[in-house]
Amino acid sequence: MKIKIILMIVFMCVVGASSAFAKEWKEYKRQHFIVYYKNAPFDFVETVEETSGQYYLEITENMGFTRYKGWNWDERAKIYIYDNAEDYVVTGKQAGWSHGVASPRDKVIRTYPSAHGFFDSTLPHELGHIIFREFIGFKARIPSWFEEGVAMHQEKARRWGAHDTVRKAIADGTFKSLNELSITSLRRTTNRDLINLFYAESASVVNFLINEYGKQRFVRLCRKLKDGDRFSWALDSVYVRFKNIDDLNKAWVKYLDD
Numbered sequence: 001m002k003i004k005i006i007l008m009i010v011f012m013c014v015v016g017a018s019s020a021f022a023k024e025w026k027e028y029k030r031q032h033f034i035v036y037y038k039n040a041p042f043d044f045v046e047t048v049e050e051t052s053g054q055y056y057l058e059i060t061e062n063m064g065f066t067r068y069k070g071w072n073w074d075e076r077a078k079i080y081i082y083d084n085a086e087d088y089v090v091t092g093k094q095a096g097w098s099h100g101v102a103s104p105r106d107k108v109i110r111t112y113p114s115a116h117g118f119f120d121s122t123l124p125h126e127l128g129h130i131i132f133r134e135f136i137g138f139k140a141r142i143p144s145w146f147e148e149g150v151a152m153h154q155e156k157a158r159r160w161g162a163h164d165t166v167r168k169a170i171a172d173g174t175f176k177s178l179n180e181l182s183i184t185s186l187r188r189t190t191n192r193d194l195i196n197l198f199y200a201e202s203a204s205v206v207n208f209l210i211n212e213y214g215k216q217r218f219v220r221l222c223r224k225l226k227d228g229d230r231f232s233w234a235l236d237s238v239y240v241r242f243k244n245i246d247d248l249n250k251a252w253v254k255y256l257d258d
């Protein structure tokens with residue numbers, strides 16, 4: 001009998017915990033986006049929709065992805081606004097260190113209002129993932145540091161300070177080369193220092209490519225990837241100085257050292 005009571009209490013706690021988050025999504029539908037939300041204030045939801053539209057234009061312009069067809073009606077992107085970090089992690093089934101996630105194929109973004117720099121970082125970052133993948137296509141195989149770096153380049157502050165973080169890592173011996181980063185996968189259990197280093201290096205190297213060699217060349221690289229070229233081939237044919245990822249790594253480290 002005693003066991004039964006204990007079991008019932010445990011069971012109720014579990015049920016209680018999962019039902020603490022609202023399950024019903026409310027919808028705010030506009031021409032280019034549908035925002036799903038639970039308890040987020042409506043004016044916040046409106047601002048998310050409006051800002052996303054502005055970012056869409058800014059990012060396509062910023063990346064030089066011209067003649068990019070818009071997301072209208074049936075092709076609208078969907079943005080899910082969870083109530084808070086806990087709701088996002090528990091009901092959204094996301095990693096505790098993550099603040100937002102994009103599934104480019106379904107054009108879905110999941111995040112929450114207090115996510116790190118919601119309007120300046122998280123929102124343009126996740127939109128950047130979708131726009132970039134739509135441009136290069138879903139078959140293109142690219143290193144994840146490149147994919148993340150492009151998304152970070154859309155953030156307002158472009159992960160300002162990323163170069164310094166990488167310089168520190170070089171000095172203290174924790175730096176990972178691009179070839180090492182290419183085989184690093186980030187999981188729920190990955191330690192924060194490695195996650196921070198991964199993102200800082202990704203932002204730093206993409207910023208280096210775009211700022212030092214120009215946007216035009218970068219767009220040419222993206223076009224090659226879109227055409228199905230392997231990443232190292234595309235790199236070699238557009239940036240003749242870099243025969244492979246290792247050459248890019250050396251030039252980037254040298255640039256940070258100067």
Ligand SMILES: [Zn+2]
Pocket residue numbers: 125129148151
């Ligand atoms: Zn990302």
